[in-house]
Amino acid sequence: MxxxxxxxxxxGGYLASFVVIVGLIVLSVNQSRKARARLAELEARGVRRRSEARPAARPAPEAKA
Amino acid sequence: MGITTTLANPTRFMSYSGKILPVTWILALVLIVAGLYYAFPGSPPDYQMGEVVRLMYVHPQAAWLAMLTYVLMAVAALGTIIWRHPLADVLQKAAAPIGAAFALLGLVTGMLWGQPTWGTYWVWDARLTSFLILFIMFLGLIAIWATVEDPGRAARIAAILTLVGAVNLPIIYFSVQIWSTLHQPQGVLQGQTDAHFLPPMFLMLGGYTFLFISILLLRMRTEILGRRVRSMQLTSVGAEA
Amino acid sequence: MKAFLAIVRQTITVSFRSGGGPLVGLIFFLSVVIVVPFGVGPDLNLLSRIGPAIIWIGALLATLLGLDRLFQDDRDDGSLDQLQMAGLPLEFVVLAKAAGHWIATGLPLVIAAPVFGLFLNLSTAAMGVLVLTLLVGTPALTLIGVIGGALMVAIRRGGMLVAVLVLPFAIPVLIFGVLAVSAIVVGPADSFGLPFMLLCATTLLAIVVGPVAGAGAIRAGRE
Structure with missing residues (x-):
């Protein structure tokens, strides 16, 4: 058309919008992936958080803290 | 109460936001695709502005999101200072880059719209000037998060600055308005909003808003995971020592 | 009240003692005024028209630049903790520090402004209004700068960052101050009242917001 x-x-306006928004999404997804990988790595090494956040087996964290 | 107390717990936030996120991503995509259809083949050019009116489907949306982001951050800043809520800290940090991105887009698309309609990329009027300062505020807040290492302290410092900015931005807007009316007559063209332009405008507005919710939730989840990693590293270092 | 005045007095003496704070501020102010004509040319008509703006920007920069160490020395030698333990709310401590700092550095700028105005070909009437607006407006600049000084204590590094963050907050002061003066310099004279009243209002607001935000920033940095 x-x-x-x-x-x-x-x-130019639409292109700029596309580049900035997709850039922001890619950046955010990347950061999310990295954080996930890091968490998985630590959990694999057997490190636990004080307030153990596995929703499957969680015996009332407040009481145990 | 109700939803705020339910979402108050970061663990619960993780589980709810994980369920909501696919829905918001899909809504954002559907609305934006529909908006783009109406923005180009589905709507006529404006009789006054011509084809340039098509920038109306990306510019106000970006500007609206930038302002919405700041309002949300100001509310979260209150949450940080008054209730010391960890999720408020997370929201503040996660939202700042989104605000900066959309403020930048608001400025860029506005300038690209301004040149063909007003004959200049920039005028020193109240809206543009205060919006530029809003953009600078977002950059400054990002810089604070990058400079201050302790996340709790960074949240409180950012909250103070966000709140001072929330008081100041309307004053800056008002003062520049007085300044520019005394200096130059307002010659800014006010666009007529024809019924043709409303569907793409609101479709895109909805799409942008769901996009914002999606990115914000994603970033907040990342930040919560990052904090878990941080606390786990601390405990593992403590155990080894 | 006694503690309040004591902090004011102590801030004044410290800023006079440590490397002649007011003097450096004045020299900086003077250099800004001197440098601008080399940038825009020696046209006296032009200078008298933009003179008030130059002096206001000089005052703004001189005020903001001097504030970075306002709380840092107090934090380093522990007197910030002492001041807090003396029972005075931190907001009033910040207000007292701001008052002391303004008397030591802001007031000399106001007094020196007419002399500097001579270099910029300002009329007597213009100088009178200039001094009046500076007298009303520089406290607001100091109080906005105090937020920056407090943030500096909280952030611990990044002086440039704080200046950039706080500078936009001074825009309304600058706008109302310069508008009030240029109403007298370029007219119409009846447009003086509105910006001057708004300048007063901005200063009053800064008296509230500055100490509250400054105290908040110091608290944020201490925990």
Whole structure:
């Protein structure tokens, strides 16, 4: 379709929106992956948190703390 | 009470947000795709602005999200200072980069819209000036999170600055308004909103908002996981010593 | 009240003793005023028109730059803890420090402004209004800067960062101050009242927000 004389501005605006939003999503997903990997690694090594957060077997953390 | 106390626990937040996230991602995608259809083939050019009106489907949405982010951060700042809520700290940290990204988009798309409609990329009017300062505030808050190592302290410092900014931004807006009306006549074109433009505008607004919710929840989850990693590292170091 | 005045007095003496604080501020102020004509050219008409703005920006920078060490020395030698234990709320401690700092550095700027105005070809009427607006407005600048000084204690590093964070908050003060003066310099004279009243209102608000936010920042950094 023809966007007229100002096509550059319109395409530029949409392109900028796409780049910034996708960039933000990629960055956030990457950070999330890294945090997950780090947590899995620590759990595999058998490190536990004080307030043990495995929802399956959790015997009232407040009482045990 | 109710939902706030239910979500108060980070563990519970993790389980609820994990269930909500797929829904919000899909809603965001569907709304934005529908909005893009209406934005290009599905709507005519404006009789006054021409094709440039199509920027109305990305610019106000970005600006709205930037302001929504700041309001949320200000509420979270109160949560940090008054209730010392760990989730409020997490929200503050997770939201700052999102606010910066959308404020940047608001500025860029606004400038690209301004040049063809007003004949200039920038005017020193109240809206633009205070928005630029909003962008700088987001960058400053990100810098604080990057500079201060202890997350609890960073949250309280960021909260103070966010709240001072919340008091100050309306004053800056007002002062620049007085300044610019005394200096130059307001010649800014007010766009007519025709019924054709409403569907893409609101579809995109909804899509952007769900996109924001999705990214925010994702980042908050990452931050909570990061804190778990941090506390686990501390305990493991303590056990080895 | 006694403790309050004691802190004011102590802040004044410290800033006079440590490397002549007010003097350095004045020299900095003077250099800003001197440098601008080299940037914009020696046209006296132009200078008299933008003169109030130059002096206001000079005062702004001189005020904000001097504030980075306001609380740091107190924290380093432990007197911040002492002041807190003396029973005075931290908000009032911050207000007292700000008052002392303003008397030691802000007030000299106000007094020196007419002399500097001579270099910028300001009329007598303009100088009078300039001094009046500076007298009302510089306390607001100091109180905004106090937030920065307190944040500096909390963050512990990053002086540049704090300056950038706090500078935008001074925009309304600058706008109202310069508008009030230029109402007299370029007219119309009846447009003086509104910005001047708003300048007073901004200062009053800063008297509340500055100490509360400053105290909050110091507390945030101590825990």
């Amino acid at each position: 023809d966007l007229g004389d100002h096509a550059g501005f319109i395409i």
